[in-house]
Amino acid sequence: MEKQHNLSKNQKIIFDLIDKSPEPLKAYSILFNVQKKGINAPLQVYRALDKLVEIGKIHKIESRNAFIACQNSSCQISKATAFSICESCEKVSEISNTKLSKYLSNFADQAGMKYNKYNLEFFGLCKKCKSK
Amino acid sequence: MEKQHNLSKNQKIIFDLIDKSPEPLKAYSILFNVQKKGINAPLQVYRALDKLVEIGKIHKIESRNAFIACQNSSCQISKATAFSICESCEKVSEISNTKLSKYLSNFADQAGMKYNKYNLEFFGLCKKCKSK
DNA sequence: CTTGTAAATGTTATATTATTACATAGTGTT
DNA sequence: AACACTATGTAATAATATAACATTTACAAG
Structure with a gap:
Protein backbone atom coordinates (compact mmCIF):
# COMPACT_ATOMS: atom_id res chain seq x y z
CA MET A 1 0.00 0.00 0.00
CA GLU A 2 1.36 3.36 -0.98
CA LYS A 3 1.67 6.10 1.54
CA GLN A 4 -1.24 8.48 1.47
CA HIS A 5 -0.22 12.08 1.22
CA ASN A 6 -2.86 14.47 2.42
CA LEU A 7 -2.28 17.59 0.48
CA SER A 8 -2.48 20.87 2.31
CA LYS A 9 -4.70 23.68 1.11
CA ASN A 10 -2.17 25.37 -1.16
CA GLN A 11 -0.81 22.09 -2.42
CA LYS A 12 -4.30 20.96 -3.36
CA ILE A 13 -5.17 24.19 -5.17
CA ILE A 14 -1.98 24.03 -7.17
CA PHE A 15 -2.13 20.32 -7.87
CA ASP A 16 -5.72 20.61 -9.11
CA LEU A 17 -4.73 23.37 -11.49
CA ILE A 18 -1.82 21.40 -12.93
CA ASP A 19 -3.81 18.21 -13.07
CA LYS A 20 -6.55 19.84 -15.13
CA SER A 21 -4.15 21.49 -17.51
CA PRO A 22 -3.58 19.83 -20.89
CA GLU A 23 -0.10 21.27 -21.00
CA PRO A 24 2.77 21.83 -18.58
CA LEU A 25 2.39 24.96 -16.49
CA LYS A 26 5.07 27.40 -15.48
CA ALA A 27 5.38 28.65 -11.94
CA TYR A 28 4.37 32.23 -12.62
CA SER A 29 1.45 31.22 -14.76
CA ILE A 30 0.32 29.08 -11.86
CA LEU A 31 0.76 32.04 -9.56
CA PHE A 32 -1.36 34.21 -11.82
CA ASN A 33 -4.08 31.57 -11.90
CA VAL A 34 -4.30 31.03 -8.17
CA GLN A 35 -4.20 34.62 -7.02
CA LYS A 36 -7.97 34.67 -6.84
CA LYS A 37 -7.70 31.81 -4.38
CA GLY A 38 -5.52 33.77 -2.02
CA ILE A 39 -2.06 32.60 -3.06
CA ASN A 40 -0.17 35.82 -3.53
CA ALA A 41 3.55 35.18 -3.63
CA PRO A 42 5.93 33.14 -5.79
CA LEU A 43 7.30 31.39 -2.77
CA GLN A 44 3.92 29.95 -1.89
CA VAL A 45 3.78 28.43 -5.35
CA TYR A 46 7.34 27.13 -5.31
CA ARG A 47 6.88 25.55 -1.92
CA ALA A 48 3.83 23.67 -3.05
CA LEU A 49 5.57 22.66 -6.28
CA ASP A 50 8.59 21.37 -4.39
CA LYS A 51 6.42 19.24 -2.17
CA LEU A 52 4.31 17.92 -5.03
CA VAL A 53 7.45 16.97 -6.94
CA GLU A 54 8.90 15.34 -3.84
CA ILE A 55 5.89 13.09 -3.37
CA GLY A 56 5.62 12.36 -7.09
CA LYS A 57 2.25 13.97 -7.79
CA ILE A 58 3.82 16.21 -10.41
CA HIS A 59 7.03 16.26 -12.41
CA LYS A 60 9.19 19.11 -13.57
CA ILE A 61 10.02 19.28 -17.26
CA GLU A 62 13.53 20.55 -16.82
CA SER A 63 14.10 21.79 -20.33
CA ARG A 64 10.96 23.89 -20.12
CA ASN A 65 10.86 24.94 -16.48
CA ALA A 66 7.32 23.71 -16.36
CA PHE A 67 5.29 21.27 -14.32
CA ILE A 68 2.99 18.45 -15.33
CA ALA A 69 0.82 16.08 -13.30
CA CYS A 70 2.08 12.53 -13.03
CA GLN A 71 0.28 10.39 -15.60
CA ASN A 72 1.49 7.19 -14.16
CA SER A 73 -0.47 5.95 -11.20
CA SER A 74 2.34 3.68 -10.10
CA CYS A 75 4.92 6.44 -10.05
CA GLN A 76 4.49 7.84 -6.59
CA ILE A 77 8.00 9.14 -6.38
CA SER A 78 9.59 11.25 -9.10
CA LYS A 79 12.75 9.27 -9.43
CA ALA A 80 12.49 7.66 -12.80
CA THR A 81 10.82 9.86 -15.33
CA ALA A 82 10.65 9.97 -19.11
CA PHE A 83 8.85 12.41 -21.34
CA SER A 84 8.24 13.07 -25.00
CA ILE A 85 8.23 16.70 -26.02
CA CYS A 86 7.04 18.06 -29.33
CA GLU A 87 9.43 20.76 -30.47
CA SER A 88 6.74 22.39 -32.53
CA CYS A 89 3.57 22.56 -30.40
CA GLU A 90 5.30 21.86 -27.08
CA LYS A 91 2.95 19.03 -26.24
CA VAL A 92 4.45 16.90 -23.48
CA SER A 93 3.53 13.34 -22.56
CA GLU A 94 4.87 11.14 -19.87
CA ILE A 95 6.23 7.87 -21.17
CA SER A 96 5.43 4.77 -19.17
CA ASN A 97 7.28 1.95 -20.76
CA THR A 98 8.32 -0.91 -18.55
CA LYS A 99 11.18 -2.00 -20.78
CA LEU A 100 12.60 1.49 -20.92
CA SER A 101 12.34 2.07 -17.21
CA LYS A 102 13.87 -1.31 -16.43
CA TYR A 103 16.67 -0.66 -18.87
CA LEU A 104 17.46 2.70 -17.34
CA SER A 105 17.03 1.66 -13.73
CA ASN A 106 19.49 -1.13 -14.29
CA PHE A 107 21.92 0.88 -16.31
CA ALA A 108 25.47 0.82 -14.98
CA ASP A 109 28.09 3.10 -16.44
CA PHE A 123 12.36 15.62 -28.45
CA GLY A 124 10.71 15.35 -31.82
CA LEU A 125 7.52 16.18 -33.63
CA CYS A 126 4.21 14.83 -32.46
CA LYS A 127 1.87 13.14 -34.92
CA LYS A 128 -0.16 16.24 -35.62
CA CYS A 129 2.82 18.45 -36.20
CA LYS A 130 4.57 15.89 -38.33
CA SER A 131 1.65 15.67 -40.74
CA LYS A 132 1.50 19.43 -41.28
CA MET B 1 34.54 14.61 -42.34
CA GLU B 2 32.81 16.76 -39.79
CA LYS B 3 32.11 20.36 -40.45
CA GLN B 4 34.70 22.66 -38.99
CA HIS B 5 33.31 25.46 -36.94
CA ASN B 6 35.56 28.44 -36.62
CA LEU B 7 34.67 29.96 -33.34
CA SER B 8 34.41 33.71 -33.11
CA LYS B 9 36.30 35.69 -30.49
CA ASN B 10 33.63 35.57 -27.80
CA GLN B 11 32.74 31.99 -28.55
CA LYS B 12 36.37 30.96 -28.20
CA ILE B 13 36.88 32.82 -24.93
CA ILE B 14 33.80 31.22 -23.45
CA PHE B 15 34.44 27.77 -24.82
CA ASP B 16 38.00 27.79 -23.48
CA LEU B 17 36.74 28.71 -20.04
CA ILE B 18 34.15 25.94 -20.00
CA ASP B 19 36.54 23.44 -21.49
CA LYS B 20 39.13 24.05 -18.76
CA SER B 21 36.62 23.87 -15.96
CA PRO B 22 36.39 20.62 -14.01
CA GLU B 23 32.75 21.34 -13.30
CA PRO B 24 29.75 22.73 -15.15
CA LEU B 25 29.67 26.51 -15.23
CA LYS B 26 26.67 28.76 -14.91
CA ALA B 27 26.09 31.65 -17.23
CA TYR B 28 26.66 34.41 -14.72
CA SER B 29 29.75 32.77 -13.31
CA ILE B 30 31.06 32.65 -16.86
CA LEU B 31 30.18 36.32 -17.25
CA PHE B 32 32.08 37.18 -14.09
CA ASN B 33 35.11 35.26 -15.33
CA VAL B 34 35.29 36.84 -18.77
CA GLN B 35 34.69 40.45 -17.82
CA LYS B 36 38.43 41.05 -17.81
CA LYS B 37 38.43 39.94 -21.44
CA GLY B 38 35.92 42.56 -22.49
CA ILE B 39 32.70 40.61 -22.34
CA ASN B 40 30.44 42.80 -20.29
CA ALA B 41 26.86 41.75 -20.72
CA PRO B 42 24.81 38.61 -20.08
CA LEU B 43 23.57 38.60 -23.63
CA GLN B 44 27.07 38.26 -24.98
CA VAL B 45 27.48 35.16 -22.87
CA TYR B 46 24.11 33.67 -23.74
CA ARG B 47 24.66 34.22 -27.44
CA ALA B 48 27.96 32.41 -27.35
CA LEU B 49 26.47 29.62 -25.23
CA ASP B 50 23.56 29.18 -27.64
CA LYS B 51 25.91 28.86 -30.55
CA LEU B 52 28.26 26.48 -28.76
CA VAL B 53 25.33 24.27 -27.77
CA GLU B 54 24.01 24.37 -31.32
CA ILE B 55 27.27 23.13 -32.79
CA GLY B 56 27.74 20.57 -30.04
CA LYS B 57 30.90 21.94 -28.43
CA ILE B 58 29.13 22.24 -25.10
CA HIS B 59 26.01 20.81 -23.50
CA LYS B 60 23.55 22.31 -21.09
CA ILE B 61 22.85 20.37 -17.91
CA GLU B 62 19.17 21.22 -17.75
CA SER B 63 18.59 20.32 -14.14
CA ARG B 64 21.43 22.60 -13.08
CA ASN B 65 21.26 25.45 -15.58
CA ALA B 66 24.94 24.91 -16.21
CA PHE B 67 27.19 24.19 -19.14
CA ILE B 68 29.86 21.57 -19.70
CA ALA B 69 32.23 20.96 -22.60
CA CYS B 70 31.43 17.99 -24.78
CA GLN B 71 33.57 15.04 -23.66
CA ASN B 72 32.75 12.97 -26.63
CA SER B 73 34.71 13.79 -29.72
CA SER B 74 32.18 12.11 -31.96
CA CYS B 75 29.28 14.12 -30.64
CA GLN B 76 29.39 17.18 -32.79
CA ILE B 77 25.74 17.92 -32.41
CA SER B 78 23.99 18.01 -29.05
CA LYS B 79 21.12 15.80 -29.94
CA ALA B 80 21.73 12.68 -27.96
CA THR B 81 23.19 13.38 -24.56
CA ALA B 82 23.48 11.51 -21.29
CA PHE B 83 25.04 12.60 -18.04
CA SER B 84 25.68 11.29 -14.58
CA ILE B 85 25.26 13.79 -11.79
CA CYS B 86 26.37 13.33 -8.20
CA GLU B 87 23.71 14.70 -5.92
CA SER B 88 26.24 15.31 -3.18
CA CYS B 89 29.28 16.97 -4.79
CA GLU B 90 27.55 17.94 -8.03
CA LYS B 91 30.20 16.31 -10.17
CA VAL B 92 28.89 15.81 -13.68
CA SER B 93 30.22 13.41 -16.31
CA GLU B 94 29.08 12.82 -19.81
CA ILE B 95 28.20 9.21 -20.49
CA SER B 96 29.33 7.78 -23.79
CA ASN B 97 27.93 4.34 -24.02
CA THR B 98 27.17 2.97 -27.44
CA LYS B 99 24.57 0.51 -26.23
CA LEU B 100 22.71 3.17 -24.32
CA SER B 101 22.74 5.67 -27.16
CA LYS B 102 21.64 3.05 -29.66
CA TYR B 103 18.88 1.93 -27.35
CA LEU B 104 17.60 5.46 -26.89
CA SER B 105 18.01 6.54 -30.50
CA ASN B 106 15.96 3.58 -31.59
CA PHE B 107 13.38 3.90 -28.90
CA ALA B 108 9.83 4.08 -30.19
CA ASP B 109 6.99 4.89 -27.84
CA PHE B 123 21.39 11.08 -10.45
CA GLY B 124 23.18 9.29 -7.69
CA LEU B 125 26.29 9.41 -5.56
CA CYS B 126 29.70 9.35 -7.15
CA LYS B 127 32.35 6.92 -5.89
CA LYS B 128 33.97 9.44 -3.57
CA CYS B 129 30.74 10.58 -2.02
CA LYS B 130 29.43 7.06 -1.64
CA SER B 131 32.44 5.98 0.39
CA LYS B 132 32.15 8.87 2.84
C1' DC C 1 -5.51 18.43 27.20
C1' DT C 2 -1.02 20.45 26.68
C1' DT C 3 3.32 20.35 25.08
C1' DG C 4 6.67 19.46 21.62
C1' DT C 5 7.82 19.09 16.92
C1' DA C 6 7.36 19.09 12.05
C1' DA C 7 5.01 20.91 8.29
C1' DA C 8 2.77 24.60 6.19
C1' DT C 9 1.67 29.46 5.60
C1' DG C 10 2.24 34.56 4.81
C1' DT C 11 5.03 38.49 3.43
C1' DT C 12 8.82 41.30 1.82
C1' DA C 13 12.80 41.61 -0.42
C1' DT C 14 16.23 39.96 -3.39
C1' DA C 15 18.99 36.73 -6.17
C1' DT C 16 19.52 34.24 -10.38
C1' DT C 17 18.62 33.11 -15.07
C1' DA C 18 17.36 34.68 -19.62
C1' DT C 19 15.44 37.68 -23.40
C1' DT C 20 13.86 41.99 -26.15
C1' DA C 21 15.06 45.73 -28.75
C1' DC C 22 18.01 48.39 -31.24
C1' DA C 23 22.41 49.94 -33.29
C1' DT C 24 26.83 48.68 -35.27
C1' DA C 25 30.67 45.91 -37.13
C1' DG C 26 32.95 41.98 -39.24
C1' DT C 27 33.18 37.95 -42.73
C1' DG C 28 32.76 35.74 -46.79
C1' DT C 29 30.63 35.40 -51.02
C1' DT C 30 29.24 36.63 -55.98
C1' DA D 1 31.03 46.99 -54.55
C1' DA D 2 26.91 44.92 -53.08
C1' DC D 3 24.84 41.49 -50.58
C1' DA D 4 23.70 38.30 -47.00
C1' DC D 5 24.87 36.41 -42.91
C1' DT D 6 26.95 36.16 -38.51
C1' DA D 7 28.67 38.29 -34.64
C1' DT D 8 29.15 42.21 -31.41
C1' DG D 9 27.92 46.01 -28.06
C1' DT D 10 24.76 48.17 -24.84
C1' DA D 11 20.74 49.17 -22.06
C1' DA D 12 16.68 47.78 -20.25
C1' DT D 13 13.67 44.39 -18.62
C1' DA D 14 11.39 39.82 -18.23
C1' DA D 15 11.15 35.35 -16.19
C1' DT D 16 12.54 32.06 -12.83
C1' DA D 17 13.76 31.04 -8.10
C1' DT D 18 15.37 31.64 -3.22
C1' DA D 19 16.58 33.93 1.50
C1' DA D 20 15.05 35.56 5.73
C1' DC D 21 11.85 36.08 9.12
C1' DA D 22 7.38 35.78 11.62
C1' DT D 23 3.38 33.10 12.43
C1' DT D 24 0.08 29.28 12.26
C1' DT D 25 -1.64 24.57 11.78
C1' DA D 26 -1.53 19.44 12.32
C1' DC D 27 -0.81 15.93 15.02
C1' DA D 28 1.46 12.55 17.89
C1' DA D 29 3.59 11.64 22.73
C1' DG D 30 3.32 12.37 27.37
Whole structure:
Protein backbone atom coordinates (compact mmCIF):
# COMPACT_ATOMS: atom_id res chain seq x y z
CA MET A 1 0.00 0.00 0.00
CA GLU A 2 1.36 3.36 -0.98
CA LYS A 3 1.67 6.10 1.54
CA GLN A 4 -1.24 8.48 1.47
CA HIS A 5 -0.22 12.08 1.22
CA ASN A 6 -2.86 14.47 2.42
CA LEU A 7 -2.28 17.59 0.48
CA SER A 8 -2.48 20.87 2.31
CA LYS A 9 -4.70 23.68 1.11
CA ASN A 10 -2.17 25.37 -1.16
CA GLN A 11 -0.81 22.09 -2.42
CA LYS A 12 -4.30 20.96 -3.36
CA ILE A 13 -5.17 24.19 -5.17
CA ILE A 14 -1.98 24.03 -7.17
CA PHE A 15 -2.13 20.32 -7.87
CA ASP A 16 -5.72 20.61 -9.11
CA LEU A 17 -4.73 23.37 -11.49
CA ILE A 18 -1.82 21.40 -12.93
CA ASP A 19 -3.81 18.21 -13.07
CA LYS A 20 -6.55 19.84 -15.13
CA SER A 21 -4.15 21.49 -17.51
CA PRO A 22 -3.58 19.83 -20.89
CA GLU A 23 -0.10 21.27 -21.00
CA PRO A 24 2.77 21.83 -18.58
CA LEU A 25 2.39 24.96 -16.49
CA LYS A 26 5.07 27.40 -15.48
CA ALA A 27 5.38 28.65 -11.94
CA TYR A 28 4.37 32.23 -12.62
CA SER A 29 1.45 31.22 -14.76
CA ILE A 30 0.32 29.08 -11.86
CA LEU A 31 0.76 32.04 -9.56
CA PHE A 32 -1.36 34.21 -11.82
CA ASN A 33 -4.08 31.57 -11.90
CA VAL A 34 -4.30 31.03 -8.17
CA GLN A 35 -4.20 34.62 -7.02
CA LYS A 36 -7.97 34.67 -6.84
CA LYS A 37 -7.70 31.81 -4.38
CA GLY A 38 -5.52 33.77 -2.02
CA ILE A 39 -2.06 32.60 -3.06
CA ASN A 40 -0.17 35.82 -3.53
CA ALA A 41 3.55 35.18 -3.63
CA PRO A 42 5.93 33.14 -5.79
CA LEU A 43 7.30 31.39 -2.77
CA GLN A 44 3.92 29.95 -1.89
CA VAL A 45 3.78 28.43 -5.35
CA TYR A 46 7.34 27.13 -5.31
CA ARG A 47 6.88 25.55 -1.92
CA ALA A 48 3.83 23.67 -3.05
CA LEU A 49 5.57 22.66 -6.28
CA ASP A 50 8.59 21.37 -4.39
CA LYS A 51 6.42 19.24 -2.17
CA LEU A 52 4.31 17.92 -5.03
CA VAL A 53 7.45 16.97 -6.94
CA GLU A 54 8.90 15.34 -3.84
CA ILE A 55 5.89 13.09 -3.37
CA GLY A 56 5.62 12.36 -7.09
CA LYS A 57 2.25 13.97 -7.79
CA ILE A 58 3.82 16.21 -10.41
CA HIS A 59 7.03 16.26 -12.41
CA LYS A 60 9.19 19.11 -13.57
CA ILE A 61 10.02 19.28 -17.26
CA GLU A 62 13.53 20.55 -16.82
CA SER A 63 14.10 21.79 -20.33
CA ARG A 64 10.96 23.89 -20.12
CA ASN A 65 10.86 24.94 -16.48
CA ALA A 66 7.32 23.71 -16.36
CA PHE A 67 5.29 21.27 -14.32
CA ILE A 68 2.99 18.45 -15.33
CA ALA A 69 0.82 16.08 -13.30
CA CYS A 70 2.08 12.53 -13.03
CA GLN A 71 0.28 10.39 -15.60
CA ASN A 72 1.49 7.19 -14.16
CA SER A 73 -0.47 5.95 -11.20
CA SER A 74 2.34 3.68 -10.10
CA CYS A 75 4.92 6.44 -10.05
CA GLN A 76 4.49 7.84 -6.59
CA ILE A 77 8.00 9.14 -6.38
CA SER A 78 9.59 11.25 -9.10
CA LYS A 79 12.75 9.27 -9.43
CA ALA A 80 12.49 7.66 -12.80
CA THR A 81 10.82 9.86 -15.33
CA ALA A 82 10.65 9.97 -19.11
CA PHE A 83 8.85 12.41 -21.34
CA SER A 84 8.24 13.07 -25.00
CA ILE A 85 8.23 16.70 -26.02
CA CYS A 86 7.04 18.06 -29.33
CA GLU A 87 9.43 20.76 -30.47
CA SER A 88 6.74 22.39 -32.53
CA CYS A 89 3.57 22.56 -30.40
CA GLU A 90 5.30 21.86 -27.08
CA LYS A 91 2.95 19.03 -26.24
CA VAL A 92 4.45 16.90 -23.48
CA SER A 93 3.53 13.34 -22.56
CA GLU A 94 4.87 11.14 -19.87
CA ILE A 95 6.23 7.87 -21.17
CA SER A 96 5.43 4.77 -19.17
CA ASN A 97 7.28 1.95 -20.76
CA THR A 98 8.32 -0.91 -18.55
CA LYS A 99 11.18 -2.00 -20.78
CA LEU A 100 12.60 1.49 -20.92
CA SER A 101 12.34 2.07 -17.21
CA LYS A 102 13.87 -1.31 -16.43
CA TYR A 103 16.67 -0.66 -18.87
CA LEU A 104 17.46 2.70 -17.34
CA SER A 105 17.03 1.66 -13.73
CA ASN A 106 19.49 -1.13 -14.29
CA PHE A 107 21.92 0.88 -16.31
CA ALA A 108 25.47 0.82 -14.98
CA ASP A 109 28.09 3.10 -16.44
CA GLN A 110 31.70 2.39 -17.37
CA ALA A 111 32.74 2.26 -13.74
CA GLY A 112 29.84 0.02 -12.83
CA MET A 113 28.14 2.84 -11.04
CA LYS A 114 24.38 2.60 -10.72
CA TYR A 115 21.93 5.40 -10.19
CA ASN A 116 18.83 5.68 -8.09
CA LYS A 117 17.20 8.34 -10.17
CA TYR A 118 16.99 9.59 -13.71
CA ASN A 119 15.14 11.97 -15.95
CA LEU A 120 14.87 11.49 -19.70
CA GLU A 121 13.44 13.94 -22.20
CA PHE A 122 12.85 12.93 -25.81
CA PHE A 123 12.36 15.62 -28.45
CA GLY A 124 10.71 15.35 -31.82
CA LEU A 125 7.52 16.18 -33.63
CA CYS A 126 4.21 14.83 -32.46
CA LYS A 127 1.87 13.14 -34.92
CA LYS A 128 -0.16 16.24 -35.62
CA CYS A 129 2.82 18.45 -36.20
CA LYS A 130 4.57 15.89 -38.33
CA SER A 131 1.65 15.67 -40.74
CA LYS A 132 1.50 19.43 -41.28
CA MET B 1 34.54 14.61 -42.34
CA GLU B 2 32.81 16.76 -39.79
CA LYS B 3 32.11 20.36 -40.45
CA GLN B 4 34.70 22.66 -38.99
CA HIS B 5 33.31 25.46 -36.94
CA ASN B 6 35.56 28.44 -36.62
CA LEU B 7 34.67 29.96 -33.34
CA SER B 8 34.41 33.71 -33.11
CA LYS B 9 36.30 35.69 -30.49
CA ASN B 10 33.63 35.57 -27.80
CA GLN B 11 32.74 31.99 -28.55
CA LYS B 12 36.37 30.96 -28.20
CA ILE B 13 36.88 32.82 -24.93
CA ILE B 14 33.80 31.22 -23.45
CA PHE B 15 34.44 27.77 -24.82
CA ASP B 16 38.00 27.79 -23.48
CA LEU B 17 36.74 28.71 -20.04
CA ILE B 18 34.15 25.94 -20.00
CA ASP B 19 36.54 23.44 -21.49
CA LYS B 20 39.13 24.05 -18.76
CA SER B 21 36.62 23.87 -15.96
CA PRO B 22 36.39 20.62 -14.01
CA GLU B 23 32.75 21.34 -13.30
CA PRO B 24 29.75 22.73 -15.15
CA LEU B 25 29.67 26.51 -15.23
CA LYS B 26 26.67 28.76 -14.91
CA ALA B 27 26.09 31.65 -17.23
CA TYR B 28 26.66 34.41 -14.72
CA SER B 29 29.75 32.77 -13.31
CA ILE B 30 31.06 32.65 -16.86
CA LEU B 31 30.18 36.32 -17.25
CA PHE B 32 32.08 37.18 -14.09
CA ASN B 33 35.11 35.26 -15.33
CA VAL B 34 35.29 36.84 -18.77
CA GLN B 35 34.69 40.45 -17.82
CA LYS B 36 38.43 41.05 -17.81
CA LYS B 37 38.43 39.94 -21.44
CA GLY B 38 35.92 42.56 -22.49
CA ILE B 39 32.70 40.61 -22.34
CA ASN B 40 30.44 42.80 -20.29
CA ALA B 41 26.86 41.75 -20.72
CA PRO B 42 24.81 38.61 -20.08
CA LEU B 43 23.57 38.60 -23.63
CA GLN B 44 27.07 38.26 -24.98
CA VAL B 45 27.48 35.16 -22.87
CA TYR B 46 24.11 33.67 -23.74
CA ARG B 47 24.66 34.22 -27.44
CA ALA B 48 27.96 32.41 -27.35
CA LEU B 49 26.47 29.62 -25.23
CA ASP B 50 23.56 29.18 -27.64
CA LYS B 51 25.91 28.86 -30.55
CA LEU B 52 28.26 26.48 -28.76
CA VAL B 53 25.33 24.27 -27.77
CA GLU B 54 24.01 24.37 -31.32
CA ILE B 55 27.27 23.13 -32.79
CA GLY B 56 27.74 20.57 -30.04
CA LYS B 57 30.90 21.94 -28.43
CA ILE B 58 29.13 22.24 -25.10
CA HIS B 59 26.01 20.81 -23.50
CA LYS B 60 23.55 22.31 -21.09
CA ILE B 61 22.85 20.37 -17.91
CA GLU B 62 19.17 21.22 -17.75
CA SER B 63 18.59 20.32 -14.14
CA ARG B 64 21.43 22.60 -13.08
CA ASN B 65 21.26 25.45 -15.58
CA ALA B 66 24.94 24.91 -16.21
CA PHE B 67 27.19 24.19 -19.14
CA ILE B 68 29.86 21.57 -19.70
CA ALA B 69 32.23 20.96 -22.60
CA CYS B 70 31.43 17.99 -24.78
CA GLN B 71 33.57 15.04 -23.66
CA ASN B 72 32.75 12.97 -26.63
CA SER B 73 34.71 13.79 -29.72
CA SER B 74 32.18 12.11 -31.96
CA CYS B 75 29.28 14.12 -30.64
CA GLN B 76 29.39 17.18 -32.79
CA ILE B 77 25.74 17.92 -32.41
CA SER B 78 23.99 18.01 -29.05
CA LYS B 79 21.12 15.80 -29.94
CA ALA B 80 21.73 12.68 -27.96
CA THR B 81 23.19 13.38 -24.56
CA ALA B 82 23.48 11.51 -21.29
CA PHE B 83 25.04 12.60 -18.04
CA SER B 84 25.68 11.29 -14.58
CA ILE B 85 25.26 13.79 -11.79
CA CYS B 86 26.37 13.33 -8.20
CA GLU B 87 23.71 14.70 -5.92
CA SER B 88 26.24 15.31 -3.18
CA CYS B 89 29.28 16.97 -4.79
CA GLU B 90 27.55 17.94 -8.03
CA LYS B 91 30.20 16.31 -10.17
CA VAL B 92 28.89 15.81 -13.68
CA SER B 93 30.22 13.41 -16.31
CA GLU B 94 29.08 12.82 -19.81
CA ILE B 95 28.20 9.21 -20.49
CA SER B 96 29.33 7.78 -23.79
CA ASN B 97 27.93 4.34 -24.02
CA THR B 98 27.17 2.97 -27.44
CA LYS B 99 24.57 0.51 -26.23
CA LEU B 100 22.71 3.17 -24.32
CA SER B 101 22.74 5.67 -27.16
CA LYS B 102 21.64 3.05 -29.66
CA TYR B 103 18.88 1.93 -27.35
CA LEU B 104 17.60 5.46 -26.89
CA SER B 105 18.01 6.54 -30.50
CA ASN B 106 15.96 3.58 -31.59
CA PHE B 107 13.38 3.90 -28.90
CA ALA B 108 9.83 4.08 -30.19
CA ASP B 109 6.99 4.89 -27.84
CA GLN B 110 3.54 3.32 -27.53
CA ALA B 111 2.37 5.00 -30.71
CA GLY B 112 5.50 3.97 -32.55
CA MET B 113 6.77 7.50 -32.54
CA LYS B 114 10.53 7.97 -32.81
CA TYR B 115 12.57 10.92 -31.68
CA ASN B 116 15.52 12.66 -33.22
CA LYS B 117 16.86 14.01 -29.99
CA TYR B 118 17.04 13.21 -26.30
CA ASN B 119 18.64 14.27 -23.07
CA LEU B 120 19.12 11.92 -20.14
CA GLU B 121 20.31 12.83 -16.68
CA PHE B 122 21.17 10.17 -14.12
CA PHE B 123 21.39 11.08 -10.45
CA GLY B 124 23.18 9.29 -7.69
CA LEU B 125 26.29 9.41 -5.56
CA CYS B 126 29.70 9.35 -7.15
CA LYS B 127 32.35 6.92 -5.89
CA LYS B 128 33.97 9.44 -3.57
CA CYS B 129 30.74 10.58 -2.02
CA LYS B 130 29.43 7.06 -1.64
CA SER B 131 32.44 5.98 0.39
CA LYS B 132 32.15 8.87 2.84
C1' DC C 1 -5.51 18.43 27.20
C1' DT C 2 -1.02 20.45 26.68
C1' DT C 3 3.32 20.35 25.08
C1' DG C 4 6.67 19.46 21.62
C1' DT C 5 7.82 19.09 16.92
C1' DA C 6 7.36 19.09 12.05
C1' DA C 7 5.01 20.91 8.29
C1' DA C 8 2.77 24.60 6.19
C1' DT C 9 1.67 29.46 5.60
C1' DG C 10 2.24 34.56 4.81
C1' DT C 11 5.03 38.49 3.43
C1' DT C 12 8.82 41.30 1.82
C1' DA C 13 12.80 41.61 -0.42
C1' DT C 14 16.23 39.96 -3.39
C1' DA C 15 18.99 36.73 -6.17
C1' DT C 16 19.52 34.24 -10.38
C1' DT C 17 18.62 33.11 -15.07
C1' DA C 18 17.36 34.68 -19.62
C1' DT C 19 15.44 37.68 -23.40
C1' DT C 20 13.86 41.99 -26.15
C1' DA C 21 15.06 45.73 -28.75
C1' DC C 22 18.01 48.39 -31.24
C1' DA C 23 22.41 49.94 -33.29
C1' DT C 24 26.83 48.68 -35.27
C1' DA C 25 30.67 45.91 -37.13
C1' DG C 26 32.95 41.98 -39.24
C1' DT C 27 33.18 37.95 -42.73
C1' DG C 28 32.76 35.74 -46.79
C1' DT C 29 30.63 35.40 -51.02
C1' DT C 30 29.24 36.63 -55.98
C1' DA D 1 31.03 46.99 -54.55
C1' DA D 2 26.91 44.92 -53.08
C1' DC D 3 24.84 41.49 -50.58
C1' DA D 4 23.70 38.30 -47.00
C1' DC D 5 24.87 36.41 -42.91
C1' DT D 6 26.95 36.16 -38.51
C1' DA D 7 28.67 38.29 -34.64
C1' DT D 8 29.15 42.21 -31.41
C1' DG D 9 27.92 46.01 -28.06
C1' DT D 10 24.76 48.17 -24.84
C1' DA D 11 20.74 49.17 -22.06
C1' DA D 12 16.68 47.78 -20.25
C1' DT D 13 13.67 44.39 -18.62
C1' DA D 14 11.39 39.82 -18.23
C1' DA D 15 11.15 35.35 -16.19
C1' DT D 16 12.54 32.06 -12.83
C1' DA D 17 13.76 31.04 -8.10
C1' DT D 18 15.37 31.64 -3.22
C1' DA D 19 16.58 33.93 1.50
C1' DA D 20 15.05 35.56 5.73
C1' DC D 21 11.85 36.08 9.12
C1' DA D 22 7.38 35.78 11.62
C1' DT D 23 3.38 33.10 12.43
C1' DT D 24 0.08 29.28 12.26
C1' DT D 25 -1.64 24.57 11.78
C1' DA D 26 -1.53 19.44 12.32
C1' DC D 27 -0.81 15.93 15.02
C1' DA D 28 1.46 12.55 17.89
C1' DA D 29 3.59 11.64 22.73
C1' DG D 30 3.32 12.37 27.37
